[in-house]
Amino acid sequence: MKWEVVIGLEVHVQLNTVSKIFSGASTAFGAEPNTQASLVELALPGVLPVLNKAVVEKAIRLGLALDATINQKNVFARKNYFYPDLPKGYQISQMELPIVEHGKLNILVGDEEKSIRVTRAHMEEDAGKSLHEDFHGMTGIDLNRAGTPLLEVVSEPDMRSAEEAVAYAKALHTLVTWLGICDGNMQEGSFRVDANVSVRPFGQAEFGTRREVKNLNSFRFLEQAIKYETQWQIETIEDGGKVQQATVLFDPDSGETRMMRSKEDAHDYRYFPDPDLLPVRISNEQIARVRSEMPELPAQMKARFVDAFGVTPYDAAVLTGSRALATYFESVATASGQGKLAANWLGGDVAARLNREGKDIAELPINAERLSGLLVRIADGTLSNKLAKQVFDAMWDSELSADVIIERDGLKQVSDVGAIEKMVEEVLAANPKAVEEFRAGKEKALNALAGQVMKASKGKANPAQVQEILKQKLA
Amino acid sequence: MIHATLKQLSQQLADKQVSAVELATGYLQRIDALNPQLNAFITVDRDKTLLEAAAADARRAAGLAGVLTGVPIAHKDIFCQQGWKTSCGSKMLDNFVSPYDAHVIEQCQAAGLVTLGRTNMDEFAMGSSNENSYYGAVRNPWDLAAIPGGSSGGSAAAVAARLAPAATATDTGGSIRQPASHCGVTGIKPTYGVVSRFGMVAYASSLDQGGVMAQTAEDCALMLSVIAGFDERDSTSLERAREDYSRDLAQPLAGLRVGLPREYFADGLAADVGRIIDNAVSELKKLGAEVVEVSLPNTRLSIPAYYVIAPAEASANLSRFDGVRYGHRASEYKDLVDMYEKSRAEGFGSEVKRRIMVGTYVLSHGYYDAYYIKAQKIRRLIADDFKAAFAGCDVILGPVAPTAAFNLGEKSGDPVQMYLSDIYTLSVNLAGLPAMSVPAGFSDNGRPVGLQIIGNYFAEAKMLNVAHQFQQVTDWHGKAPAL
Numbered sequence: 040m041k042w043e044v045v046i047g048l049e050v051h052v053q054l055n056t057v058s059k060i061f062s063g064a065s066t067a068f069g070a071e072p073n074t075q076a077s078l079v080e081l082a083l084p085g086v087l088p089v090l091n092k093a094v095v096e097k098a099i100r101l102g103l104a105l106d107a108t109i110n111q112k113n114v115f116a117r118k119n120y121f122y123p124d125l126p127k128g129y130q131i132s133q134m135e136l137p138i139v140e141h142g143k144l145n146i147l148v149g150d151e152e153k154s155i156r157v158t159r160a161h162m163e164e165d166a167g168k169s170l171h172e173d174f175h176g177m178t179g180i181d182l183n184r185a186g187t188p189l190l191e192v193v194s195e196p197d198m199r200s201a202e203e204a205v206a207y208a209k210a211l212h213t214l215v216t217w218l219g220i221c222d223g224n225m226q227e228g229s230f231r232v233d234a235n236v237s238v239r240p241f242g243q244a245e246f247g248t249r250r251e252v253k254n255l256n257s258f259r260f261l262e263q264a265i266k267y268e269t270q271w272q273i274e275t276i277e278d279g280g281k282v283q284q285a286t287v288l289f290d291p292d293s294g295e296t297r298m299m300r301s302k303e304d305a306h307d308y309r310y311f312p313d314p315d316l317l318p319v320r321i322s323n324e325q326i327a328r329v330r331s332e333m334p335e336l337p338a339q340m341k342a343r344f345v346d347a348f349g350v351t352p353y354d355a356a357v358l359t360g361s362r363a364l365a366t367y368f369e370s371v372a373t374a375s376g377q378g379k380l381a382a383n384w385l386g387g388d389v390a391a392r393l394n395r396e397g398k399d400i401a402e403l404p405i406n407a408e409r410l411s412g413l414l415v416r417i418a419d420g421t422l423s424n425k426l427a428k429q430v431f432d433a434m435w436d437s438e439l440s441a442d443v444i445i446e447r448d449g450l451k452q453v454s455d456v457g458a459i460e461k462m463v464e465e466v467l468a469a470n471p472k473a474v475e476e477f478r479a480g481k482e483k484a485l486n487a488l489a490g491q492v493m494k495a496s497k498g499k500a501n502p503a504q505v506q507e508i509l510k511q512k513l514a
Numbered sequence: 515m516i517h518a519t520l521k522q523l524s525q526q527l528a529d530k531q532v533s534a535v536e537l538a539t540g541y542l543q544r545i546d547a548l549n550p551q552l553n554a555f556i557t558v559d560r561d562k563t564l565l566e567a568a569a570a571d572a573r574r575a576a577g578l579a580g581v582l583t584g585v586p587i588a589h590k591d592i593f594c595q596q597g598w599k600t601s602c603g604s605k606m607l608d609n610f611v612s613p614y615d616a617h618v619i620e621q622c623q624a625a626g627l628v629t630l631g632r633t634n635m636d637e638f639a640m641g642s643s644n645e646n647s648y649y650g651a652v653r654n655p656w657d658l659a660a661i662p663g664g665s666s667g668g669s670a671a672a673v674a675a676r677l678a679p680a681a682t683a684t685d686t687g688g689s690i691r692q693p694a695s696h697c698g699v700t701g702i703k704p705t706y707g708v709v710s711r712f713g714m715v716a717y718a719s720s721l722d723q724g725g726v727m728a729q730t731a732e733d734c735a736l737m738l739s740v741i742a743g744f745d746e747r748d749s750t751s752l753e754r755a756r757e758d759y760s761r762d763l764a765q766p767l768a769g770l771r772v773g774l775p776r777e778y779f780a781d782g783l784a785a786d787v788g789r790i791i792d793n794a795v796s797e798l799k800k801l802g803a804e805v806v807e808v809s810l811p812n813t814r815l816s817i818p819a820y821y822v823i824a825p826a827e828a829s830a831n832l833s834r835f836d837g838v839r840y841g842h843r844a845s846e847y848k849d850l851v852d853m854y855e856k857s858r859a860e861g862f863g864s865e866v867k868r869r870i871m872v873g874t875y876v877l878s879h880g881y882y883d884a885y886y887i888k889a890q891k892i893r894r895l896i897a898d899d900f901k902a903a904f905a906g907c908d909v910i911l912g913p914v915a916p917t918a919a920f921n922l923g924e925k926s927g928d929p930v931q932m933y934l935s936d937i938y939t940l941s942v943n944l945a946g947l948p949a950m951s952v953p954a955g956f957s958d959n960g961r962p963v964g965l966q967i968i969g970n971y972f973a974e975a976k977m978l979n980v981a982h983q984f985q986q987v988t989d990w991h992g993k994a995p996a997l
Contacts, residue, residue, distance in 0.1 A: 078614055082834040084607065085594045085616055085713040087748050117830050119877070121854055128833020178850075180838070309877035311886060314720035314827055316749050 040277070041241040044269045045249075046204045046234055047196035050211055051189050052221045053165065053229040054097045059186035060164050061088030061131065066187050068227050072170075076182035080167070082126035087315050090115075094188040095319060097220040098138045098162055099329045101190060104214055104336055105157050107142025111321045115162070115313045120306050123180050124167035132191075134310040137161035138319065144194075144214070145338055146206040147356050155207050156195035163189050184228075190220075196235065196246065201265035205258050208232055209360075210337075217337055217362040225256050232261050236268045238276070247272070248282045252289050252296055264289035268296050340365050348378025357386055364400045370407035375414040384414065388431055405434050413441040425498055426450050454501040456508070459492070462500065463508050466491045477513055485509060516544060516676045517994060520585055520733040523679055527574065527584045534574070534584030534628055538567035541586050541630050545677045548997055552653050554662075554671040556591050557599050558631040566628040573626055582736065583626025588678035590669050591632040592639055593724070594713040595619045598629070602715045603637040603647040603665075606835045606842045606861030616713020617745045618682055618724050625740045630678050633668030637863045638832065639686055639717040641665050642935055644693070645926045646865040653922075654697060655995040656961055660919040663693030666727070670697035673727050674962075675997055680728035680737050684714060686721045687820055688914070688939025691951040694727050695914035695964025698953045700981065700991055701727040702734045705971050706946035707752035710745030716831040718824035719750075721943040730991055731952065731981035735759040738974060754972075762979040768802030770980065773907030777813040778938055784917040787963050790955035791913050794965040794984065798911070801983055808903040808910065812895045816940040819896070821933055822876050822889035823944070828866075829873025835861060868929065897945040900968075909980055910968040913938050918957030938966060948974050952981045953990035962990075 059066055062079035078086045102109045116134040142157035165187040170179035192211060198204045212230055216223035223230055232255040237247035252268055255261045267289070272282050284302040289295075312318075335343075337359040344355040344365075358368045368385055372378040389410075393403065413430055416422045422430060422445070433444045445451055453459060466488055467474055477484035485506075492505045518526070526532045542560055549555050563586070570584035594600045594612035596619075601607045615623065622629075636646040644652040644667030652667040654660035655675035662671040666683035670693035673681050683690045685703035694701030702725050709724035716722060726737040738759045745751045772795065779788060795805060837843035837857030844856030862870070876885035903910060915935055925932045942949045948971070951964035965984070969977040985991050 081839060083594070083612075083614070083840070084600065084602065084610065084715040084834070085612075085711075087712055089747060089749055119830055119833060121833065121836060123836075123838050123850065126834060126839060127830075128836060129830050307879045309829075309874065309879075309882075311826060311830070311877050311882070314718075314750075315716075 042238045042273050043199060043241045044201075044265070045196045045237050045239065045246055046198040046201075046265060048194045048198070048204060048207060049233040049235070050192045050208065051165075051231040051233075052101075052192060052211075052215050054094055054188040054190060054220055055222050056091055056093045056097070056188050058091055060091050060094050060162065060188035061186055064186065070183055072179070072181035072183060074183065076167075076185060080126060080182045080185040088131060088313075090316060090319065091188065094162055095138065095321065096329060097218075098160065098190055099321065099326060100218045100220055100333060101160055101192070101215065102139035102142065103326070103330055103333060104218055105139065105142030105144055105160070107157060107160070108140045109321060109326055110136055110138055110140060111323075112136065112318050113138040113321075114318045115316045116310045117313045118308045118310055120308060122166070122169075123178065124169045124182070124185065126167070126182060126185060130164060130166065131313055131316070132163035133161035136318075138321075144207065144210055146203065146210045147352070148200075148203050148206050150353070153203065155197045158193045158195050160190050160192040163191060165189050196237075201262045201269070204234060204265055205262050208258060208261055213337055213360055217334065219334075228256060231256055234261060234265055234268075236265055236272070237282070238269060238272045248284050250282065250284065250296075251286045253286055253299065255289060260289055260291055263291070263294055264296060267294055271296065334362065337362075337365070344368070344378070348372045348382070350378055350382040354382040354386060358382060361400060367400060367403070367407055371411045371414065374408060375411035375418070377411075377414045377418050380414050380418060381411070384410070388428060392435065405431075409434055409440055416441050416445065420454055420501060421445065421452055422450065423452050423498070423502055426452060451499065452501050453496055453499045454504060456504065459496075459500055459504050459508050462492050462495045463505070463512055466495060467512060474513065485513070516540065518679065519729050520582065520679050520736055521730075523585050524581050524736075527579075534567040534570040534586070535564060537584065538563050538586045538628050538630065541678060545631065548675055548677060551658060552655060552671050552675055552677070553650050554634055554652050554668045554675065554677055555588070555631040556601055556603070556634050556649050556668070559598070562597065563628060563630055570626045570628055580625050582740065584628060585680075586628040586630045586678065587622065587737075588630045588633045588669060588672045588681040589619065589622075590666055590681065590683050591635055592684055592715045593618050593682060594715070595629070595632070598632060600632070600715070601648070602639070603635040603649060604861065604863070604866070605648040607715075608648065608842065610840055614713065617710035617747065618741045619713065621741045621743065622682070627740070633666070633672050633681055635668050636665035637866050638715065638828070639665040639684055639689055639722075640828070640865050640869055642688070642692060642932050643920075643922075643926065644668070645922065646863055648863060651922055654919050654961070655997060656698065657919070657959075659921050660961055661696065661922050663696035663915075663919060665689040665693075666701075667693045669727050670694050670699055670701070673697070673699040673729065674995060676994055680726060680733055682724065682741065683727050684722055684724050685943065686717050686723075686824060687943050688936050690725045690727060691914045691939050691949060691964065691966060692936070694951040695966075696919035696962060698962030698964070698990065698993060698995075699727050699729060700731050700734050700950065700952050700985075701725065702738060702950045702974065702978070703942070703948060704738060704742060704974050705752075705948045706943075707750050708742045708754075708948070708972070708974070710743070710748040710751045712745050712747040712751075716827075718827040719831060720827060721820075721824055723943070731950070731978050731985055732760065732763060734950070735763060735975075735978045735982075738978075757975065759975050759978055762975040763982040765979045765983075766802065767798060767980060767983050770798070770803040770909070771907040772798055772803045772805050773808035773903055773910040774805060775808050775810040775813070775903065775910060775912055777810050778912035782916050782937070783913060784957070786958045787913050787915070787917060790957075790963045791911070791965055794954040794988075795911060797984060797987055798980070801987065806907050808907055810896075810899045810903060810941065812892065812899050813937065813941055815892045816896055816944055817933055817937060819889040819892040819944060820936070820940040821872065822885045823893065825869040825873030826877050826886055827873070829870045829877065832862075832866065832870055837861070865929070893944045896941050900941070900945045900947060904970045908970075909973070909977060912966050912968070914951045914964045914966045915939070918959065918961035918963050942968055947971060948977060950977050950981055952984060953993070954988070955990055
């Protein structure tokens with residue numbers, strides 16, 4: 040039987056506010072345990088939450104970017120359960136009236152664009168952490184993370200493969216960092232993904248029973264977990280079993296998922312509106328102001344790159360993978376007038392070097408002005424590709440412009456016909472055997488001769504001209 | 515000295531007839547003498563009190579005193595106070611010394627009021643008789659066999675017995691007005707949002723409101739002017755300009771329209787209480803008030819609505835008492851769940867457990883709409899009733915409770931009977947309105963009975979005006995029990 044997988048994602052996006060969602064305590068990561076827990080995080084008797092308005096602003100930003108409805112009245116609710124790292128015994132979240140509803144996010148899988156519906160995004164507080172190591176059979180509690188603002192972004196079950204799920208997660212990751220509302224650091228837990236996975240016979244309308252894979256903190260794990268879970272569910276059904284609704288954990292070491300709790304153990308969270316917080320009211324003016332402060336979004340920028348710079352939709356998607364990259368590309372493409380060349384370089388040599396050095400585009404030592412100087416010299420024939428790479432490497436390690444390096448190292452491409460003709464003649468004279476072979480129909484011999492000319496020019500001869508002149512001389 | 519009002523004490527301090535240390539010492543002596551039979555205080559700390567008093571005297575000497583600087587008062591054990599045990603009447607918090615001050619405490623400290631001690635109360639403010647305190651029941655100073663009312667029974671008994679000239683208190687369903695009525699003192703619960711809840715241990719967040727008790731309406735006005743005011747740490751605190759609640763005390767009552775709700779004088783109201791309220795209304799008429807009949811048709815629904823909403827909120831509010839970070843933790847347990855269960859089973863009394871269970875039940879999946887949502891709809895209807903009533907009157911008058919104080923143990927085995935006695939007070943909290951209890955006479959068996967004055971939103975000054983004028987022509991508030 041042919042099976043189809045159905046996936047919906049719930050993503051916890053940590054917002055990069057300075058202070059917590061309901062207190063003035065700092066949200067900085069990595070402090071000594073419990074040094075960032077105020078009376079509010081400790082849930083002392085009598086303390087009360089006060090909403091951090093920056094959280095609302097950031098939620099509106101995401102809502103607008105997802106082309107969603109901003110609920111101008113939204114309500115915080117208490118989600119009740121006991122756990123030592125949840126000091127109040129309830130989490131302040133949103134249930135019936137979240138701040139954001141009915142959005143969508145477009146993803147690109149292969150050449151195909153697909154729109155994924157975003158059901159809702161709601162504001163809530165993060166819990167603290169339970170530390171099970173180092174305490175000899177006891178559990179340590181660190182409340183530094185408690186009260187860190189989160190947006191939980193819930194999609195519709197619109198994805199049909201692990202690749203689509205990863206593309207959605209990546210697009211959302213790009214968007215939240217692009218909007219400047221999340222630092223995107225997945226290792227530190229700033230962007231955590233839960234995947235709801237079910238399978239059904241291809242063509243069947245109803246969904247199968249889903250299992251929720253919790254807390255995936257990398258795109259690779261997300262992909263692995265969904266693939267494993269899909270296979271497991273298919274095999275379970277084909278072996279005559281039934282998938283039971285459950286929450287599972289993915290173990291990156293074994294690459295497998297394992298049961299955390301079944302539906303029977305599911306909590307009754309007893310949500311009800313939090314009487315300590317008034318409903319959040321958002322005015323038209325506030326929405327208009329947030330909208331006016333929004334940067335151009337990746338989707339709009341992508342379309343513009345295709346139009347204005349003639350890059351392919353695929354390249355445009357790669358270039359808008361982060362706001363830093365897109366901004367950099369745009370500066371280079373505009374200054375050099377070489378959109379396609381800029382796209383090729385950023386996707387090729389620049390990306391390779393950054394990758395090799397484990398750096399981010401923001402840490403690129405060559406600014407847009409210098410890189411466009413290089414591209415201009417490629418476009419006008421001054422530099423061959425090979426020389427350009429040499430210049431690029433020299434630029435990486437210095438503050439110099441392409442022109443200064445070309446001048447200093449004498450790397451100018453030789454495009455003078457007379458000079459190239461001279462070198463070609465010398466090479467032909469010195470390699471009668473190869474000339475013989477070529478004339479006997481061995482095309483490869485031409486490349487060997489061209490190589491000799493390039494060598495004689497120390498790589499500076501314009502390769503296209505060398506080919507052309509060689510062919511003339513041998514005709 | 516001991517029968518003096520806040521106003522008189524303030525004057526004596528200003529005239530240097532007495533020092534803050536002398537005042538505090540006098541009250542502490544009386545507490546030492548009488549608290550063993552009344553049990554009005556949970557914590558008394560002579561050294562701390564005298565330190566505060568000495569600081570107040572120094573402040574006065576430096577010319578920095580406010581009107582109330584050096585006046586000693588008592589605080590209900592529900593307000594977190596730095597360095598003081600804040601038990602909320604519960605074993606759960608018997609070991610909890612607060613590291614911070616509630617807004618109400620901060621305001622009192624800023625005014626230079628001196629802390630005499632921390633008053634007894636029903637555990638987590640849940641109760642109408644003060645029999646639910648981990649520290650034992652408070653006795654009514656008028657009759658040691660009687661309950662003082664609850665949950666602010668310790669504050670009411672302390673003021674009635676003149677162990678303190680005034681005390682802070684809280685009111686979630688009548689917890690200021692009912693004990694004030696039963697102990698013969700004046701108490702005010704302001705409009706929801708007027709007094710910050712920051713640092714007030716939460717029972718039912720949407721209903722809880724801080725207030726005060728004293729001998730007179732005039733003193734209540736002075737105290738309310740101290741503790742009221744916007745506090746950004748409480749999102750339900752109302753951003754309003756500070757008020758002088760004494761400003762209208764002297765206004766004549768001619769033309770005042772007094773509404774009497776038909777439903778408050780129906781079956782269930784004891785004859786002696788009814789007579790006392792009638793007499794009080796007659797006094798006000800003599801002062802020029804006009805009486806109009808009003809209707810609050812959903813009054814009887816206030817009991818089920820309250821006993822759904824308050825426990826629902828309480829069930830979540832009390833979840834933080836889990837034995838993990840502070841408070842009572844069972845000495846032996848086998849795992850986390852066992853620790854939770856034992857700590858909470860040992861730390862909470864039976865009424866608290868009952869309300870947590872009721873609250874958990876009404877919020878459960880499948881019951882939420884039938885209970886919680888329905889109760890919220892009733893709440894709206896009750897608020898609408900008041901709105902309609904206030905269209906035709908300035909204040910509403912009625913009894914505080916159906917009877918004078920009952921005997922200790924009389925209703926403690928029957929929670930529903932106990933809940934029914936809250937019939938005249940709950941609606942006010944559900945609607946968020948301000949209300950007072952003012953001494954108005956004595957029952958056939960010699961126990962005090964209060965008159966309830968309910969005001970429209972933010973009409974505290976008007977209520978205090980009515981109460982003060984009433985106290986100019988009556989002397990019920992001046993009566994003290996023989997102890």
